[in-house]
Amino acid sequence: MIIFHNQQLPLFKQLLLIAITSTFVITLTKSLTAQDDLLAQEERALQQAVSQVAASVVQLEVLGGLETGNDGPVSGLVVSNDGYILSSAVNFRPSFTSILASTPSGKRATATLVSHDYNRNLVLLKVNTTEQYTTASPVPHTEIIVGQWSIALGKTYSREVVNQSLGIISATNRIWGKAIQTDAKISPANYGGPLIDIQGRVYGILTPLSPRGQNPTDGTDWYDSGIGFAVPLIDILPHLDTLKAGKDLHSGLLGVSLKSGDIYDLPAEIVAVQPKSPARTGGLQKGDTIIKVNDVLISRQAQLRHALGSQYAGNTIAISVKRDDQVVTTKVTLVEKLEPYEHPLLGVLPDRNFEKPGTKIRHIYMDSPAQQVKLQPGDIITHINNEAVADHNALRLVLSNFEPLDELTLTYLRNNEPTTVSLELGNIPQQAPTISPHATPTTAAAADTLATGLIDLKLPEEKNECVAIIPTNYRHDVPHALIVWLQAPGEPDNENLQAQWAALGEQYQAIVLAPQSADPARWNPSEVDFIRKTIDNVLSIYTIDRNRIVVHGQQAGGSMSYLVGFSHRDLIRGVAPLDASLPIRAAIKANDPGERLAFYAFNLKESKLAKASAAGLKRLTAAKYPVTAVQLSDKAGLSDSDRIQFLQWVDSLDRI
Incomplete structure (x- = not known):
């Protein structure tokens, strides 16, 4: 008997309620069964796709060499029956001694690293075996569509069974035209393996990539973030014979500098043409605006980066520019390296x-x-x-x-x-000039209500703390230098920082910004973007001289200063490490005529980092960057005299 609110219902209502309930249960059961059937069908389709390509996924073991934190088996994808395999360059640590690859019979054989694709962070291997491998089919460009299923595969844990991660294609034409983006879980467990579609065809090879750098490890900080990249296999296959011949592939360089600013808004106007570059040889000139590369129309700088990003050294491209009221077209052959430019x-x-x-x-x-x-x-x-x-x-x-x-x-x-x-x-001389602080304007300062002294500039959306020291004599009509201080690991002492810099900042028209790491014990390379956001925040509030923005850090903070400087060349004009070495992640980019960058290094003779620091500065000097090195004797830190010399260098960054 059915009871409702403790009242007994009439018989006919009980029967009606039973009928309705029965119908609902039957309908729900059918619906759940249909859903189960759909899920089962999807699972079967996914596993069928995986089974089609599983034999083309190879487990690799990299032996010897320097540790990278990615020890253990890694993955690769077969691209020819005779044992050529593509994998991610991140899998191959420096100075490795040998490679073992699984074979179709389940055995292992040695493999040789044949060549690199430095543009797309890939390597080609050749397995030393007579066994015949199975290859997979690539997905054509026209069928790589956002929203489609994608499955990331690897053989890190087993030679026979593939590990899988399911997601979708979330974007195409990423990393300046070189990659597909997926939200599948991409990690060392599948770097070098394939990203496949629901038909068992290969979208591309999984590898870490970054829009800002081309080190093998660039992009690994996106691990497990829902952002992963695969280089389209269809793009690599036309270059396979070149790679098989042992010839490395490099990014193609043009040799122009564009007007600084928002690359997604500004036209591709040339402000400098590097001497002895393909651009100079091809007749490109300062003031030209690039409007087409091959058949791709260019209206913004970002589009030019996309058009050039996927190009290899040795490629000949057609470039059309608007010069005065005419359109001029020329052909240029891109090069692997530009001669180091010296300002x-x-x-x-x-x-x-x-x-x-x-x-x-x-x-x-x-x-x-x-x-x-x-x-x-x-x-x-x-x-x-x-x-x-x-x-x-x-x-x-x-x-x-x-x-x-x-x-x-x-x-x-x-x-x-x-x-x-x-x-x-x-x-440019190595030593900074001895100069007096720049004079303030003779006109009276306009009324200003901006905060000065030690102020909190924490970004609401970030967990990191951030403070700034604003001169008490700050004038909104005076462009100030900006010194971004990245301290060594440890708890911040903002009062001491203020005592060190406040008076000198007033004297030399300089603001000190101190973003702090989320973990007081360490800086994370991914915090480069947080630091950039804090700089942009200051730029939106205070008047900053963009010729004098410097990142200054100590020890691990000094290594971060290198990363910030090279990651944000459009903004940073000086890097000043204190007792710090150039990190491996900070690939030394070519000196850019239009984006000046100089270095001022404080070295401690007795420091354990002294040799590594000197080696990094030697590399920067060889790349024709202006480098000033200062030897310190006091391990306690900088004296006021050291800071004054440093501020004079900062004051001279707008030199001509």
Whole structure:
């Protein structure tokens, strides 16, 4: 009997309720059965897809060499029946001694690393066996569609059974046109293995990738984040014969610098053409705007990066540019390496308060070309090679198209009288100039209500803390230097930081920003992006001189300063490590004419990091970056004198 609210229902209502309940139960049972059937069908389809390609997934064992934290078996994908295998470069630690690969019979055989694809972070191996392997089919470009099932496979745990991770294709044409993105769980368990579709065809090879770097480990910090990448197999197969011949593939370089700013908004306007580059050989010029690469229309800088990102060295491409009112098309052959570019020196510092056309000289470098032609503080530079220069930023960009020892003519005003001189550009000196702090404007400061002193700048969406030291004499009409301080592991002492920098910041018009690691015991490389967000936050509030943004860090914080500097070349103009070495992750990128970057290193002679630090600075010098090295004797840290010399270097980063 059915009871409702403790009341007995009439018989006919009881029967009606029983009928309704029975119908509901039957319907629900059928629905659940249908769902179970659908899930079972999906599971069968997925496992059928996996079974089709499983024989093409190979377990690899990399023996010997330096540890990478990824010890144990890894995965690869067969790309030809005679035993050629593609895998991720991240799987092969430095100085490994041998590779063992599973064979179709279940045995193991030695394998040889034949070649690298440095553009896409892949390697090609050859297994030394006569056994015949099974290859898999690639998915055509037209069938790689966002939202489709994707299955990430590896043979890390077993030679016979593949480990699987299910997801979807979440994006295409990622990492500047080189990769497919999936939300399947991508990790060392499947790096080198395939990403497949529901038909058992291969989308691509799983490998860590990053839009900012090309180290084998770049992108590994996205492990288990729902963001993983696969290089389309259909893109690699046309280059397989080249790789089989033992020829490495490298990214193709053009040799132009574009106008700084938002790459997703700005046109691809060339501000500098590197000497001895394909761009210079092909006739590209400063002021050209790139509008087409091959058949791809270009309206923004990001589109140019996509068009060039997938290109290899040796590829010949057609480039169309808008020059004045004409469209000019030229062909260029991209190269693996550009000759290291060295910024030239005229030998002046600009007066940042000067608001009229031209560049007013504030300081003359000793023994510089400017001194040799008898330029003086107060002179106003107006033209280079008869080209008018609007201000010191424009003058700096014009000179980025030259190298040391190049000759040019310069026109300047002295007492309103123009004079033209010829000179030969020089080299940037290793030592920072001894200069007085820049003068403040003679006009009265406008009313300002912005906070000064030690202030909290924590970002609401981040768990990391962040503070800043704003000079108490801050003026919104004065562009300030920004020093981003990344401390060594340990609890922060913000009061001591303020005591060290507050007075000097007021004297040298400098703001100190101190973002802090989430874990006081260590910096995580993924916090590079958090640091960038804190810088952008300061830029949105205070007036910052973009020629003088410096990342300064100690020990692990110093290593992070290298990572931040190379990751955000569009913004960072100086890196100042203190008792820190250049990390392996910080691949030294080519010196860019349009994005200046200089280094100021504090070294401790007795430090355990001294040799590694010196080796890193030697590499930077060989790449033609301006490097200033300062030897410290006191392990306790910087003295006020050390900080003053450092601030003078920061003050000189807008040198010309």
